[in-house]
Amino acid sequence: MTGSLAARQKRKVRLSYLALVPFLVFFLFPLYWMLITSFKTDHEITSLKGIPLLIQSAPTLAHYKMILFKTEFVTWFWNSLLIAVVVTVLTMAIAILAAYAISRLTFLGSRYFGVGVFCTYLVPPALLFIPFYKVVGILGLLNTKWCLLFLYPTLTVPFCTWILIGYFAAIPRALDEAAFVDGATYIQMLTKVFLPVASPGLIAATMFAFTVSWAQFLYPLAYIYKTSEMMLTNGIYTTLIRGDVYFWGELMGGALLASVPVVILFAFLMDYYVAGLTRGTIR
Amino acid sequence: MITIASLVNGRPSRGFLSRLRSRRYAAYWMVLPLFALIVGLIVYPFVYSIYLSLENKAETKFVGLKNYAMLLRHGTFWLVVGNSFRFTLIAVFFKATLGLILAMILNNLPFRGQRIWRGVSLIPWVMPLALSSMGWWWVFEPTHSAINWLLVQFGGAAKPWLSDPFWARVSTIVTNIWYGTPFFMIMYLAGLKSIPQSLYEAAQIDGAKALQRFRYVTLPMLSKLIAITVMFSTIVTFANFDIVRVLTRGGPRYTTHLFGTYAFNVGIEAGHLPRGSAVALFMFPILGLAAFFILRNIARGEE
Numbered sequence: 094m095t096g097s098l099a100a101r102q103k104r105k106v107r108l109s110y111l112a113l114v115p116f117l118v119f120f121l122f123p124l125y126w127m128l129i130t131s132f133k134t135d136h137e138i139t140s141l142k143g144i145p146l147l148i149q150s151a152p153t154l155a156h157y158k159m160i161l162f163k164t165e166f167v168t169w170f171w172n173s174l175l176i177a178v179v180v181t182v183l184t185m186a187i188a189i190l191a192a193y194a195i196s197r198l199t200f201l202g203s204r205y206f207g208v209g210v211f212c213t214y215l216v217p218p219a220l221l222f223i224p225f226y227k228v229v230g231i232l233g234l235l236n237t238k239w240c241l242l243f244l245y246p247t248l249t250v251p252f253c254t255w256i257l258i259g260y261f262a263a264i265p266r267a268l269d270e271a272a273f274v275d276g277a278t279y280i281q282m283l284t285k286v287f288l289p290v291a292s293p294g295l296i297a298a299t300m301f302a303f304t305v306s307w308a309q310f311l312y313p314l315a316y317i318y319k320t321s322e323m324m325l326t327n328g329i330y331t332t333l334i335r336g337d338v339y340f341w342g343e344l345m346g347g348a349l350l351a352s353v354p355v356v357i358l359f360a361f362l363m364d365y366y367v368a369g370l371t372r373g374t375i376r
Numbered sequence: 377m378i379t380i381a382s383l384v385n386g387r388p389s390r391g392f393l394s395r396l397r398s399r400r401y402a403a404y405w406m407v408l409p410l411f412a413l414i415v416g417l418i419v420y421p422f423v424y425s426i427y428l429s430l431e432n433k434a435e436t437k438f439v440g441l442k443n444y445a446m447l448l449r450h451g452t453f454w455l456v457v458g459n460s461f462r463f464t465l466i467a468v469f470f471k472a473t474l475g476l477i478l479a480m481i482l483n484n485l486p487f488r489g490q491r492i493w494r495g496v497s498l499i500p501w502v503m504p505l506a507l508s509s510m511g512w513w514w515v516f517e518p519t520h521s522a523i524n525w526l527l528v529q530f531g532g533a534a535k536p537w538l539s540d541p542f543w544a545r546v547s548t549i550v551t552n553i554w555y556g557t558p559f560f561m562i563m564y565l566a567g568l569k570s571i572p573q574s575l576y577e578a579a580q581i582d583g584a585k586a587l588q589r590f591r592y593v594t595l596p597m598l599s600k601l602i603a604i605t606v607m608f609s610t611i612v613t614f615a616n617f618d619i620v621r622v623l624t625r626g627g628p629r630y631t632t633h634l635f636g637t638y639a640f641n642v643g644i645e646a647g648h649l650p651r652g653s654a655v656a657l658f659m660f661p662i663l664g665l666a667a668f669f670i671l672r673n674i675a676r677g678e679e
Binding site: 105106108109110112113116117119120121122123124126127130138139141144145146186187188190191193194195198206208209210211212213215216217218219220221222223224225226227228243244246247250251254279304307308310311314315325326327329330341344345348349351352355356359360363367370371 | 402403404406407409410411413414417418421422424425428474477478481482484485486489493495496497498499500502503504505506507508510511512514515517519520521522525526554557558562563566567611612615616617618621622635636639640643644649652653656657659660663666667670671
């Protein structure tokens with residue numbers, strides 16, 4: 094451990110990059126494997142010759158063509174998008190109002206309400222999907238995508254409210270007092286003061302609601318069996334796996350394509366999401 | 377942490393607000409949708425599932441605790457209990473450890489590199505789990521997949537990944553570690569950044585070696601965050617469904633089933649909704665306990 098401070102610092106950075114390599118290999122290997130599989134011919138996928146880690150014969154777009162034109166992938170994509178967008182809008186409307194009331198307006202039980210919200214976030218889908226099966230059936234929504242419109246908010250609203258309470262509570266009270274003195278109503282105060290100031294929190298909550306809706310698997314799998322009503326997750330899973338015949342190329346290509354929207358979302362807005370997630374627990 | 381703490385033991389300041397009593401009515405209207413959602417779609421289904429679990433398969437007769445008793449007498453159920461605990465404990469341990477190592481590595485990188493590699497490391501967590509599990513499924517395919525090919529190249533033997541109970545468990549746990557490590561990393565990285573640099577400098581002046589600085593500065597400063605993150609992850613891992621459903625469907629012979637996948641198997645696939653309910657409800661005390669510890673930790677941290 095000799096040498097100048099700068100040299101030691103440099104060595105530390107180099108060692109850190111070196112230590113990062115195994116993690117990156119672990120994280121990226123399955124994705125690489127999916128990607129190359131989706132461009133291999135069926136013959137090459139099932140061939141036992143050569144190096145499976147490389148595409149050896151000419152790459153093909155056949156799997157992607159099949160996904161896009163011979164399956165209902167595009168329908169599932171629009172279903173997923175529609176449900177995720179509507180759920181996100183609903184979620185944000187409910188969460189913004191509730192978080193505003195809980196963080197600023199005193200009312201009977203407001204102290205316990207926040208704890209209640211947090212607890213409901215911890216109720217996983219694996220606990221509720223059976224009673225929901227009955228509820229969805231009674232409402233006549235079995236086998237339609239619409240049942241997800243009221244199921245997904247149970248997963249998104251509690252956490253989004255929780256994130257937003259944090260952001261709203263951090264807004265200085267002087268700001269709403271000033272607005273109030275100027276004659277603003279509660280709703281004006283919300284739209285003119287709270288929402289603009291807490292916009293990073295709004296972005297984080299919106300991303301959360303969208304990605305959770307996009308990724309949900311259990312509910313669509315349990316309640317939707319009609320192909321034209323499926324989401325991407327259960328659509329790819331149930332139709333591309335038929336008995337003993339696996340369409341590996343299509344399966345991998347479809348899984349990657351279906352992940353693209355959320356990965357793009359994160360590529361641009363990751364910082365907001367990370368801040369929203371961690372600001373609650375750090376400090 | 378402001379959010380939860382202000383809910384648990386904070387009290388909104390008086391004065392300005394108490395002058396505005398009418399506001400209270402506005403507040404009721406504003407929380408009404410949330411309240412309706414929680415009561416109608418979380419509390420009610422939960423209570424209903426308790427009721428449902430007390431009925432017979434055709435849901436025509438009240439059978440008391442028979443479904444629970446049947447489960448407790450059934451070897452398969454105990455297999456599921458064991459699997460769930462093993463899966464959760466092992467996966468959370470590795471996620472928490474690897475997440476910490478990764479966070480410390482990333483924390484050493486200069487700003488630009490750190491941003492890029494943090495983003496890349498988050499991909500497993502960002503990708504929809506059901507879809508990435510399909511990728512892992514193909515990774516673990518025994519004859520055509522790369523992992524066995526690699527094993528053989530390096531002089532090992534090909535493993536029957538998903539058809540042997542031991543290796544099937546390893547596969548599901550590895551997939552879960554892959555998915556969850558980035559979450560721990562992101563929490564820890566934020567925690568590491570909140571540790572004042574002066575503490576490390578002081579430790580260094582006192583002659584503390586790197587390992588000692590980790591042991592006496594980093595770990596104590598992160599302990600609360602580690603506890604919360606671990607509990608949080610325990611809940612999510614324990615209730616996991618996607619990985620086992622996609623990789624093994626609980627097989628071979630129920631050896632990888634978790635509470636969630638087994639409840640799906642019994643309730644939806646075998647059509648015994650009441651017993652499926654009973655399976656899922658067994659999760660509740662465990663989840664409740666973890667939630668209790670999280671809340672206590674958060675509340676205490678504020679005092």
